[in-house]
Amino acid sequence: MKEIDARGLACPAPVLQTKATLQEEKPAAVKVVVDNAASQQNVQRFLESQGFQTTLKQQGADFLVVGTCGSEPREHAQAATEPEGDAKKIMVLCATDRLGFGDDELGLKLMVNFLRTLKEMGPDLWRLVFVNNGVKLAIDGSEVIEDLKAYEKTGLKILVCGTCLNYFKLLDRKQVGETTNMLDIVTAAQLADKVITL
Amino acid sequence: MFPTDANVIVGLERADDAGVYKISDDLALIQTVDFFTPIVDDPYSFGQIAAANALSDVYAMGGVPKTAMNLVAFPVKDMEIGILRRIIQGGLDKLTEAGVVLIGGHSIEDRELKYGLSVTGTVHPQRVLTKNGLRANDRLVLTKPLGTGIVNTAIKAGMAPPELVEQVTRLMAALNRTAGEVMARFDVHACTDVTGFGLLGHLAEMVSGSGLGVHIDSRKVPVMVEALTYASMGLIPAGAYRNREFREPMVVFAEAVERSRQDALFDPQTSGGLLISVSGTQAGDLVKALGDAGVGDSAEIGAVLTGPEEKIWVV
Numbered sequence: 001m002k003e004i005d006a007r008g009l010a011c012p013a014p015v016l017q018t019k020a021t022l023q024e025e026k027p028a029a030v031k032v033v034v035d036n037a038a039s040q041q042n043v044q045r046f047l048e049s050q051g052f053q054t055t056l057k058q059q060g061a062d063f064l065v066v067g068t069c070g071s072e073p074r075e076h077a078q079a080a081t082e083p084e085g086d087a088k089k090i091m092v093l094c095a096t097d098r099l100g101f102g103d104d105e106l107g108l109k110l111m112v113n114f115l116r117t118l119k120e121m122g123p124d125l126w127r128l129v130f131v132n133n134g135v136k137l138a139i140d141g142s143e144v145i146e147d148l149k150a151y152e153k154t155g156l157k158i159l160v161c162g163t164c165l166n167y168f169k170l171l172d173r174k175q176v177g178e179t180t181n182m183l184d185i186v187t188a189a190q191l192a193d194k195v196i197t198l
Numbered sequence: 199m200f201p202t203d204a205n206v207i208v209g210l211e212r213a214d215d216a217g218v219y220k221i222s223d224d225l226a227l228i229q230t231v232d233f234f235t236p237i238v239d240d241p242y243s244f245g246q247i248a249a250a251n252a253l254s255d256v257y258a259m260g261g262v263p264k265t266a267m268n269l270v271a272f273p274v275k276d277m278e279i280g281i282l283r284r285i286i287q288g289g290l291d292k293l294t295e296a297g298v299v300l301i302g303g304h305s306i307e308d309r310e311l312k313y314g315l316s317v318t319g320t321v322h323p324q325r326v327l328t329k330n331g332l333r334a335n336d337r338l339v340l341t342k343p344l345g346t347g348i349v350n351t352a353i354k355a356g357m358a359p360p361e362l363v364e365q366v367t368r369l370m371a372a373l374n375r376t377a378g379e380v381m382a383r384f385d386v387h388a389c390t391d392v393t394g395f396g397l398l399g400h401l402a403e404m405v406s407g408s409g410l411g412v413h414i415d416s417r418k419v420p421v422m423v424e425a426l427t428y429a430s431m432g433l434i435p436a437g438a439y440r441n442r443e444f445r446e447p448m449v450v451f452a453e454a455v456e457r458s459r460q461d462a463l464f465d466p467q468t469s470g471g472l473l474i475s476v477s478g479t480q481a482g483d484l485v486k487a488l489g490d491a492g493v494g495d496s497a498e499i500g501a502v503l504t505g506p507e508e509k510i511w512v513v
Contacts, residue, residue, distance in 0.1 A: 012355040015432045038439040042432035045457075049431045140417070171423045172459075 002027035006043070007035040007062060014039040015046045022050060032065045040065060089126040091192035092118065093185075094134035099198060111137070114198075115144045119151070127188045130177065131161040134198075139173040148176040159184060207326055208259070213403075214328050215255040215390055218321065226323040230255035233269045233314020237350060237468050238367055241281045245288025245313065246371040251393070251469035252315040253296050257378030258391040258472055259328070261321035266293055268303030271312035285313050296375050329400075331388035332408045336502040337481030341377040341488060342471025343495045344397055344462045345425025346370055347435045352428040362424055369422075370469040377472045377493050384484045385477040392470030396441045398463045398510060400473055402448050405508050414463075414500035414512045416455045421462045429458035429465075437466040450506075452513040463512065471495070475502060 004021055006014035014034050021030065030052070032043045040063035044054045052067035098107030099114050115137070118125055128151065130138050137144055138160045152158055158177030165171045165179065189195050200210050207226055208218040216230035232252040236244045249266070256263040268289065272282050293300055298317070349366045352358040358366075374391060381389065390400050397419065405412050428434075441464040451460055476484050481498050488496035 011436050012351050012433050016355050036436070038434070038436035041439060042434055044432070045430065045434075046432035166423075172421070172426055173417070 001029045001031050001066075004030065004032045006039065007033055009034070009039065010036075011038055011042055015042050018043055018046055027069075029066070029068045032067070033059075034063050034065070035061060037063070039063075087123040087126075089191065089193045090121060090124045091127040091129060091188055091195045092125070093129045093131065093189070093195060093197045094137065095132045096198060097133045097136045108143070111198075112143045116147050125151075125156060126192060127157050127159060128177075129159045129161075129180075129185055129188065130164075131185065132164055135160050135164045135168065135170060135174070138176050139170050140175050141173075142175070145175050152176055159188065161185070207323060208328055212328065212330070215258040216261075216319075218259060218261075218323075218326050220323045224322055226321050226326065228256050228259050228261040228263075228319040228321055229316070231269070231314065231316040233271075233312050235310060235312055237370070238353075238363075240367070241284035242288040243367045243371060245285040245290075246292045247288075247367070247469055248285075248313050249289040249292035249296075249315055250371050250373050252317050253292070253298065254374045254391045254393075254469060254472075256317055256319035257374040258389050259319075259321060260325050260378070260382065260386070260389065261319040262378075263296060263298045263317050263319035265301045266298050266315045266317045267301060268305070269312070269314045269316065270303065270305035271308035271310065272305060273309055273311060274307050276309075277311065281311075289313070289315060292371065292373070296373055325382075327386060327389040329388060329390045329404045330407065332404055332410050332412075332475050332502045333387050333477075334410055334502055334504045335478040336387055336475040337478050337498050338401075338412065338414070338500045338502065339474040339476055339481060339484055339488070339496060340392070340397065340420060340471055340499050341374065341474070341493050341496045342369060342372065342392070342467075343420035343422050344392070344465055344467060344470070345422035346467050346470065347396075347438060347465040348425040348428050348433060348462065349422060350468070351435045352424070352433045355433055357428070357433065358424070366422070372469075374472050376491050377474075377488060377496070380487050380491050380493065381472065381474055381476075381484070383487065384480050386474055387477065388475040390473050392467045392473050394437065394441075394466045395445075396438060396464040396466055397470075397473065398449055398512075399441045399445050401510055402445045404473070404475065405448065405510060407508075408502075409507055411503050411506045411508065412500055412510045413503060414510060416459050416463065416512050418497055419459075419463065419499045420495045420497050421459065425462050425465065426456075426458045429461040434461050435466060438464045441466060448508065449510045449512060452511075455512055460512070 043065050047067035052069045054067045057064040099110035159180040160177040162179040205220040208214045216228045220226045
């Protein structure tokens with residue numbers, strides 16, 4: 001296991017040292033020794049943000065943070081929830097929070113109903129992507145937020161456009177899905193068997 | 199006990215933002231001093247921020263700053279004197295913007311650079327605003343977004359883009375003058391400026407001894423978006439952890455408040471905004487007036503209630 005001695009260093013130096021080691025050596029497990037609680041918490045959070053699982057031990061006045069990276073856990077975890085066998089891959093791209101044109105209130109009701117009924121697609125539903133005004137469905141206060149969370153629990157991957165969230169200043173209000181970029185969206189559209197755009 | 203006299207309106211025992219001394223029935227002096235080591239690389243910006251920070255204590259007391267004096271510690275053997283000139287120019291320009299005159303100062307040689315100012319202002323003795331004075335049904339208004347400590351940590355780590363460096367510098371250098379002037383038109387009961395103890399640390403000082411409770415809606419607290427991202431990566435200044443540890447017994451977080459947002463609420467601020475406790479019926483108008491005057495990040499962030507006694511509930 002790769003060991004990093006970051007004792008005697010103040011924030012943010014221990015995090016930087018850990019970051020540099022991860023980048024250069026890409027270790028599967030790492031042990032970081034720090035001598036203060038702030039650095040310990042910062043290093044632990046940094047490792048977790050990089051997909052490591054962490055454990056903490058106290059050794060005299062020092063803290064030992066051990067991070068283990070369950071061999072690229074993120075990618076594999078996702079792969080496990082991907083539909084298998086003959087399921088189709090349907091991507092639904094919501095570029096609006098209203099279904100159709102005409103009356104806005106009716107449009108919102110229809111959209112809510114549409115998203116709730118989507119589950120009838122079963123395992124064929126593969127990606128749910130929100131862009132432009134559609135991102136407003138994925139924030140707190142959205143009528144379908146609980147439905148979307150339930151979808152996510154079943155393994156459906158929900159992508160929410162980061163540029164759009166940022167544009168509407170809603171980045172910190174997003175409640176569901178992964179913040180994503182255009183390349184992810186384009187790639188998903190390419191891989192999908194069918195794309196339904198709203 | 200420290201010696202005092204009958205004209206001391208706010209002295210040492212209160213640990214407020216500045217001292218206040220009554221000169222006559224309609225005039226009191228506000229005095230404050232503040233200095234620190236550089237928090238940004240650019241000397242001119244450092245001067246501006248140091249001045250904005252020193253002036254802020256006078257605004258937080260409801261006063262108008264009038265005069266200032268420089269305090270300088272400079273490693274004259276190791277550092278080029280032009281750096282000091284730029285720092286002082288930054289401070290001077292900020293004072294000019296505030297309508298304050300520089301009337302003197304003092305410098306010494308030191309191994310580490312330090313700059314700050316002592317500021318004197320005036321206030322009507324009956325209109326002094328302190329940290330005490332919260333009333334039930336008040337609303338709390340904050341005039342600058344949080345996150346400067348976390349973002350400065352990311353800058354130290356070399357992880358912040360130049361636009362963000364510029365943005366946070368501008369934020370720290372922004373005077374609380376307009377916020378103070380607008381606030382004077384409303385029924386304000388208590389005020390402080392948010393600095394090293396973080397929002398919740400300074401709020402805890404206001405709540406202590408009040409017998410009242412404070413509810414904060416964390417989603418309404420303005421926070422720099424980037425600060426939340428950096429916090430989740432562990433780029434949090436040690437001071438934020440200390441602030442949390444110190445005030446944890448007074449603060450109750452709802453489960454839904456994410457860890458990074460909690461960190462932002464404890465993040466030590468440099469030259470932060472004013473935290474204003476205003477009569478509940480006027481909060482909306484105050485926020486609107488602040489926005490109209492250009493203090494656009496202002497937001498109503500919570501309320502003062504009769505309980506739970508001396509606790510801060512964050513939802």
